[in-house]
Amino acid sequence: MLDSLLVNVSKYAASHQNSPIENFITEVFAWLLREDGAVRTAIADYLQKLGEEKSLPVKPLGDSKQISTQANFNGKFPDMLWDNQDNDFCIIFEHKVWAELHENQLENYRAYARDYLKKPFIVVLITAHSGQHRQLPDLALCWYQIAGVIEKVIAGDDKQKWLREEFVALLKSNGLIEMSPVNPLALPYYFDSKKIDKQLFDIATRTASKNWPILQLTGYEKPPFQRYVRSRFDEWGRIGLEFNRVSDADDIGSWAPGLFCGFMMDGYEHSVKDLMPDEPFALLMIIIDEPLHSHLSTNEPYQQLVASIEVMLPIGWSVSERTRFGRDEDYWNPLIIYRKLSEFIGSATTIEQQSATFFEQMSSLQQSLLGNEVFIAFTNDMQRRYKDK
Structure with missing residues (x-):
């Protein structure tokens, strides 16, 4: 050298x-x-x-x-x-x-x-x-x-x-080819980065009581559920709000289907590391309870939803259909609409601005789904099958 x-x-x-x-x-x-x-x-x-x-x-x-x-x-x-x-x-x-x-x-x-x-x-x-x-x-x-x-x-x-x-x-x-295991650019932001999970949790909390579009859909009237593990602000690596057709017997499950709006911070539990090579991402995710997993591969409304969803996406968002990988864990969260967290936040700097951004963008995605007849057919079919299980 x-x-x-x-x-x-x-x-x-x-x-x-x-x-x-x-x-x-x-x-x-x-x-x-x-x-x-x-x-x-x-x-x-x-x-x-x-x-x-x-x-x-x-x-x-x-x-x-x-x-x-x-x-x-x-x-x-x-x-x-x-x-x-x-x-x-x-x-x-x-x-x-x-x-x-x-x-x-x-x-x-x-x-x-x-x-x-x-x-x-x-x-x-x-x-x-x-x-x-x-x-x-x-x-x-x-x-x-x-x-x-x-x-x-x-x-x-x-x-x-x-x-x-x-x-x-x-x-x-100049260290531009063989990268150091410790990124020097990240060090000055270490303490700030440790606060991110709580800040994203607070964004979800501030918007939980808002008039979300999905609440108009029959079966989704209950307020969204916000998961977290004691001493942490995520569960299963995700932070945000769940909108479910929730049964009285199980107030944290019965996804038939559920809808999650929030942030993916760790892709291990959901097997989505392929979607986050550089940073966490914001997402709207369809979640399905286990009794319905066997119906997805042959479910016509679901296949139609997958085919139609790319057309309805706002600019900047991508979609990933997960069951194509054939892994059991992918059937819990078969369909993910996502974008990089930095792009999602954009120029919003205050908690008020970021909360508004979260509500506006996620509401827009929900509204797109509600305007899609295939999505309504899919939710109705899943709910019927869930009752018959």
Whole structure:
């Protein structure tokens, strides 16, 4: 590592006070993209592929060397701009190493670009760690992903290959490829993060007595139930409100079906770790009591509900049908509508704002279900079967 030219030069070219290392990395990255056509094509193709996965229109950029750094957006300075050859599309890049975004940083870029660039654009954020992926960039990447794309490039002469190796060595020397088991960015927030469960519990508590749309549905008239375990604010890794067709004999079960609105903090009990690679998520979840599990796979209203539900989802929400995995535990919570917790909270900062956000978004999902005839048919069928069990 000490033999790397860029690693050694970076000690003198950048300091965290005057010219952060991320500026040095940005300049090297931009130079590499301009000068190495194979790397430029590989990165452009990778961004286009990510864009397609998110239904974002990313025009081809591999043939364009129009790459500039530190453009002046009326006193704001995005790290890099990459215009396509026809100059009718642009990517705005913001690069972070071990620092957080400034308040409204990406939105400030968008506001300027909408007013002055006069062409379509997207915002790409590249950071050290996925925990820095805030403020809803169009595409969010980590530096190790950039390194991975570059390392797969085969074409080029010895000099080009050496320069690629130098850039990857620069990223590695700054801890951007082989991540530390302890994320340095998380440490200043340790005590705050320990309060999150209670804060989310309080949000659910503040909204429990509101006029939830689902309470209009026959059989769901009882107030929502809020679970927790003594000394904790969750049960089974989830925090929130249950809306059930609850029997008198069992006031915490009899889901036929139940509806849960809240937050998933730990995916172990529900076998949903695949839905939370980076952070907890907000969710509306259908929950089914055990006597009804055997009916789901052949239940026509349920199959119709699964087929129709993606059409009714508000922007930003995803759906996961869990019984396809064939695990017993998935039949307790077969259908989950979810989104990242950071996206769900958005710009709401006070308990009042966050409670309002929770009620508004979950009410919107409930209202969508109530307006879906298939959902009504499904609940009626499940309730009938539950009575006949």
